[in-house]
Amino acid sequence: MPTPGISSGSARRPRTTARKSLPGLLAVLVAALVGVTVAPGAASAADRDGGCDSGEFCYYYNSDQEGSVSDFTDSQDDYGATQPSCYEFKGEGNGQGVCVKNNAASVWNRTSRTVRVYFNSNFAGTSQDFAPGAKGNLNATLKNNNASHELLGTGGPTGCSTDGTNSTPPSTILVYRVGLGRVDRVDFKTYVKNVLPNEWVTSWPDASLKAGAVAVRSYAWYWALHSTRKTSGGQCYDVRDDTADQVYRPSTAQTSTSSAVDSTWSTRMTRNGNILQAHYCSTTTACGAWVAGDWMSQYGSRDLANAGSTYQTILRHYYDDVALS
Incomplete structure (x- = not known):
């Protein structure tokens, strides 16, 4: 095959x-x-449009949900580090076109599950959790040091x-x-x-x-x-x-x-x-x-x-x- x-x-x-x-x-x-x-290190899926829609987990280039947006509908174990193969900030504003990996400052979790942001790829290293609906800034360890994120289960298998x-x-x-x-x-x-x-x-x-x-x-x-x-x-x-x-x-x-x-x-x-x-x-x-x-x-x-x-x-x-x- x-x-x-x-x-x-x-x-x-x-x-x-x-x-x-x-x-x-x-x-x-x-x-x-x-x-x-x-x-x-693949790039974006078809439904990633640079807008933070209901059901998505979104990174922002700047703190306090400012700057360009990169939106995801599911977990991602590695964003890729270089263009054209990386997941990038897609929305208008500061940071548009920049790779998401190690460049995000804040998030908005619009999914129904807790999302965990990791320092390393493959869901490893220091992490920070964001509850469903939460807006927040990445902490001092993870700001501009984000390498993967995972939608956590709710009492899953x-x-x-x-x-x-x-x-x-x-x-x-x-x-x-x-x-x-x-x-x-x-x-x-x-x-x-x-x-x-x-x-x-x-x-x-x-x-x-x-x-x-x-x-x-x-x-x-x-x-x-x-x-x-x-x-x-x-x-x-x-x-x-x-x-x-x-x-x-x-x-x-x-x-x-x-x-x-x-x-x-x-x-x-x-x-x-x-x-x-x-x-x-x-x-x-x-x-x-x-x-x-x-x-x-x-x-x-x-x-x-x-x-x-x-x-x-x-x-x-x-x-x-x-x-x-």
């Missing part, structure tokens, strides 16, 4: 994934197909549990960080945004990226509901971060793929009322486990999108008897 991610920031090459680890096939694909390089159902996506997902030997509980939308650019070519047509966003989300959603797997150390997890499931690399979200995730987030793909375990592969012949009606071709999604198909049409072309709601 198009893409990945042998390591963060590496060339993207088509490969096979979705719970099938096929190293021999991968070697052939890597040797045969041209990679597309993408930069880490702990341990091995999930709050997801076939009707409601999980708020978080347990990701086995294979190379690090640990399991991280990751905000679900943040997870999907940091998988899609490692599984699809970010320059492909919008409809292909949207189809990929739905498939990546559906696959992860399914395993959040059904996984009983554990590491050798006894930690439970939903998905691995490598090609045995889907390649997850923190801080690799990209503008085009994040937009595709945001715009399809309300789309639920089910079969007989249950979230579909959506498999996908680079082509229809690349995966020995291919089952027509249960798998999507990534290159095929690109070709259908180039021919004018919508993402809904692409999904229904590959996945039999699904409902998109």
